[in-house]
Amino acid sequence: MERTDGYGDPTKVMVAVNESSLKGYPHPSISSRSAFEWTLSKLVRSNFSGFKLLFLHVQVPDEDGFDDMDSIYASPADFKSMKERNKIRGLHLLEFFVNHCHELGINCEAWIRKGDPKEVICSEVKRVQPDMLVVGSRGLGPFQRVFVGTVSEFCVKHADCPVVTIRRNATECPQDPVDD
Amino acid sequence: MERTDGYGDPTKVMVAVNESSLKGYPHPSISSRSAFEWTLSKLVRSNFSGFKLLFLHVQVPDEDGFDDMDSIYASPADFKSMKERNKIRGLHLLEFFVNHCHELGINCEAWIRKGDPKEVICSEVKRVQPDMLVVGSRGLGPFQRVFVGTVSEFCVKHADCPVVTIRRNATECPQDPVDD
Numbered sequence: 001m002e003r004t005d006g007y008g009d010p011t012k013v014m015v016a017v018n019e020s021s022l023k024g025y026p027h028p029s030i031s032s033r034s035a036f037e038w039t040l041s042k043l044v045r046s047n048f049s050g051f052k053l054l055f056l057h058v059q060v061p062d063e064d065g066f067d068d069m070d071s072i073y074a075s076p077a078d079f080k081s082m083k084e085r086n087k088i089r090g091l092h093l094l095e096f097f098v099n100h101c102h103e104l105g106i107n108c109e110a111w112i113r114k115g116d117p118k119e120v121i122c123s124e125v126k127r128v129q130p131d132m133l134v135v136g137s138r139g140l141g142p143f144q145r146v147f148v149g150t151v152s153e154f155c156v157k158h159a160d161c162p163v164v165t166i167r168r169n170a171t172e173c174p175q176d177p178v179d180d
Numbered sequence: 181m182e183r184t185d186g187y188g189d190p191t192k193v194m195v196a197v198n199e200s201s202l203k204g205y206p207h208p209s210i211s212s213r214s215a216f217e218w219t220l221s222k223l224v225r226s227n228f229s230g231f232k233l234l235f236l237h238v239q240v241p242d243e244d245g246f247d248d249m250d251s252i253y254a255s256p257a258d259f260k261s262m263k264e265r266n267k268i269r270g271l272h273l274l275e276f277f278v279n280h281c282h283e284l285g286i287n288c289e290a291w292i293r294k295g296d297p298k299e300v301i302c303s304e305v306k307r308v309q310p311d312m313l314v315v316g317s318r319g320l321g322p323f324q325r326v327f328v329g330t331v332s333e334f335c336v337k338h339a340d341c342p343v344v345t346i347r348r349n350a351t352e353c354p355q356d357p358v359d360d
Contacts, residue, residue, distance in 0.1 A: 005226040038342070042311045046185040047227040131222045132344065156336055156345075162218070164312065164344045165336075 005050035010107060013039055014054040014130035014161075016121050016151070019093050021179045026092030029180040030173075031136025035166040036097060039134050040104070048105045055097045055110035056124050057090055058117040087112070118154035125159045132162045138180050139167035185230035190287060193219055194234040194310035194341075196301050196331070199273050201359045206272030209360040210353075211316025215346040216277060219314050220284070228285045235277045235290035236304050238297040239270055267292070298334035305339045312342045318360050319347035 004010050017032040019025050028036070044051045073079060094110040101108040113120045125133055137152040152165040174180070184190050197212040199205050208216070224231045253259060274290040281288040293300045305313055317332040332345040354360070 007221070007225045011222045011225065041187070042191045043223060045187045045191065045227060045230040047225060047230065050225040050227065162344045162346055164342045166342055 005047055007050065010050055010052040011043075011132070012052050012054060012128075012130040013043065014056060014125065014128065014133045015039055015097070016117070016133065016135045016155075017055050017057050017093065017097060018117070018180075019057075019089070022174060025089035026096055028093060028096055029136065031138055031166070031168050031180050033136075034168050034172070035134045035136035036100070038166045040106075044106060049107075051106060053097075053101055053106060053108040054128060054130055055094055055108065056121060057093055057110070057112050058120045059086060059090055059112060059114050060117065061114055118151045118158075121151065121155055122158045122160070125155075125161050130161055132164060133159050134164050134166060136180075137165045137167050138177060139170075139173075140177055185227055187230065190230055190232040191223075191312070192232050192234060192308075192310040193223065194236055194305065194308065194313045195219055195277070196297070196313065196315045196335075197235050197237050197273065197277060198297070198360075199269070202354060205269035206276055208273060208276055209316065211318055211346070211348050211360050213316075214348050214352070215314045215316035216280070218346045220286075224284075224286060229287075231286060233277075233281055233286060233288040234308060234310055235274055235288065236301060237270055237273055237290070237292050238300045239266060239292060239294050240297065241294055298331045298338075301331065301335055302338045302340070305335075305341050310341055312344060313339050314344050314346060316360075317345045317347050318357060319350075319353075320357060 015032075015035055017036070018029050020027040020029045039053065044053075073082075090112040094112070098108055098110050113124065121133070121135070133155060135152040135155050137150060140150065152163075156163045156165060168180075195212075195215055197216070198209050200207040200209045219233065224233075253262075270292040274292065278288055278290050293304065301313070301315070313335060315332040315335050317330060320330065332343075336343045336345060348360075
């Protein structure tokens with residue numbers, strides 16, 4: 001039995017989170033943190049039992065292997081250890097969000113999937129059926145978007161639930177806006 | 181002084197509403213009602229003092245004049261009476277939403293603007309600076325969208341605040357999906 005505010009099942013908000021491209025694990029990206037903070041301050045507010053947060057972290061296989069470019073893979077065990085390391089890094093990221101919810105007394109779940117973030121987020125929405133999806137966005141201009149693609153735009157179009165996109169504050173934007 | 185849940189200013193949610201194309205005033209469109217019901221059940225829930233709802237109804241000048249095609253305009257007073265009628269019809273629509281909020285004890289404001297809904301909604305977002313905008317959507321397919329255009333898609337791209345689009349339930353879709 002989940003605690004609720006007496007108004008039926010808690011509102012299930014899925015929040016897609018990823019790591020910072022500047023600081024790496026366990027640091028969440030600026031836009032993930034913005035999305036999380038917006039969810040807490042604007043939606044959940046004081047109604048901790050009325051919401052359940054679902055944190056989905058999608059690890060991109062290539063990106064995660066990048067740091068291992070200099071590594072030597074000589075046996076199956078080497079690959080296994082790389083996979084273990086990636087898993088640990090992902091868990092560190094999720095810990096940030098889960099700890100925060102735990103401190104506030106907000107029910108939550110968090111998990112990791114591998115693949116193309118936009119595709120995986122949409123398929124997880126189909127599977128889990130949240131009431132809404134919150135995605136952070138770097139707020140890139142049209143020119144930058146052509147090169148980097150944006151997960152949020154894809155989800156707005158294709159996810160099977162209401163989607164809200166939270167743009168980073170202009171003040172938090174790093175020197176290269178593609179970073180996050 | 182506004183009442184709040186103790187977590188700072190209430191979250192200001194702007195809800196764009198329009199009349200039903202089937203029943204006319206004072207009936208809200210199916211998608212406006214869906215957007216409103218979603219806002220109450222999924223966001224506000226029991227936290228009545230944590231939210232303030234802002235209902236914006238944009239009247240399209242041409243559309244509103246349509247019923248008056250057979251009227252005869254012989255004097256400035258005739259135009260004035262038409263304008264009065266449109267105003268009264270718009271007020272009836274807003275009454276539906278304001279009454280509902282009043283019964284629940286949710287702080288709200290409602291107003292009417294004239295013009296192109298997508299443009300006016302975005303300019304009112306700039307002026308009022310809500311924390312988020314909720315727009316209903318008929319959930320039309322790509323083929324239908326070409327002909328009718330969609331306000332929600334425009335707002336998602338251009339409004340200066342987080343936007344959430346609420347699609348009608350498939351069960352509530354009228355025979356002609358362009359109707360609402």
